[in-house]
């Protein structure tokens with residue numbers, strides 16, 4: 001049975017008062033143990049939904065887990081900061097790690113699933129070592145690099161791929177490994193990373209994987225900023241300005257909703273919002289302003305993410321953007337700084353789907 005003889009790697013409730021409600025879930029670090037448990041579930045006729053994450057869990061991740069628990073009897077959450085998707089100058093070393101609170105959030109969510117009568121539950125966390133995930137060669141983030149990789153071109157070279165050339169190779173490779181290991185019926189990804197979701201759909205289709213890819217809408221802060229693990233790098237000042245990306249995309253979406261279909265007519269309002277904010281910041285004192293660079297604002301075909309000149313209303317489009325919040329050059333003693341004291345640049349991405357119209 002599922003929970004016998006697994007105390008050493010089972011997360012037990014912290015407080016006696018919660019004993020009745022808090023049921024342990026497995027924490028697997030090795031592939032053979034996970035596989036053996038997965039086989040038992042299969043023989044028992046259970047369904048497994050996998051939520052791949054890099055940890056530092058927030059409400060966005062939890063919405064994926066909740067949906068997975070609605071659609072599967074057992075949910076597996078992977079927590080693994082995958083080195084091959086980080087470029088050599090990116091933030092692999094400082095990527096936020098919040099293991100204890102990640103497990104606490106999953107435990108609390110599992111309790112609320114039980115209380116709400118949901119039949120699906122959090123069954124396991126898979127948190128492998130890098131040696132387990134990359135057994136033959138050390139993971140390589142260089143190009144072309146040594147190793148066994150999954151590449152998806154030209155999709156992986158567009159948009160995010162232009163600034164992060166190894167990113168989608170790393171994502172497609174690690175997701176292939178995770179899918180092979182867990183063999184889920186369904187996998188859950190967030191729309192916030194829209195290009196990633198298109199890459200994963202393509203991967204599953206082209207490699208004939210018997211998996212449903214489910215995309216879950218973006219959870220946002222009250223002012224519209226898309227939740228993201230990397231938001232912890234944003235201190236108060238950069239956090240307030242960071243919402244400009246979501247405002248810009250909403251302005252473009254409003255143009256589409258009002259009947260505009262051509263590229264220029266849709267994108268101009270977004271650029272106006274970004275330019276206005278940049279100009280406002282440039283008029284402020286250095287210890288009060290935030291500088292940012294716009295990487296792209298894209299209007300693209302929903303299937304291949306190629307840029308389009310206008311939206312075919314029968315098809316809709318993906319409107320997406322990325323900005324880089326630059327490090328603060330001067331900080332004040334009275335301001336709240338982010339993790340890393342706002343010395344790291346922070347890439348923010350966001351998107352909205354322009355829905356087909358009848």
Ligand SMILES: Nc1ncnc2c1ncn2[C@@H]1O[C@H](COP(=O)(O)OP(=O)(O)OP(=O)(O)O)[C@@H](O)[C@H]1O
Pocket residue numbers: 052053054055059060061063064188189190191192193216217218219220226227228229230231
């Ligand atoms: N705000 C969100 N709403 C819904 N899903 C999200 C949200 N943020 C992330 N996800 C999804 O959670 C999954 C795991 O993402 P990840 O662990 O990289 O978190 P993240 O917040 O996107 O981190 P990062 O800041 O590194 O991009 C991905 O499928 C991602 O799209």
Ligand SMILES: CC(C)(CO)[C@@H](O)C(=O)[O-]
Pocket residue numbers: 052053054080082085171174175193196
């Ligand atoms: C899908 C993923 C877990 C692969 O490492 C990562 O790219 C993420 O967290 O979105």
Ligand code: BAL
Pocket residue numbers: 085193196
């Ligand atoms: N959220 C996808 C993982 C990354 O940006 O590194």
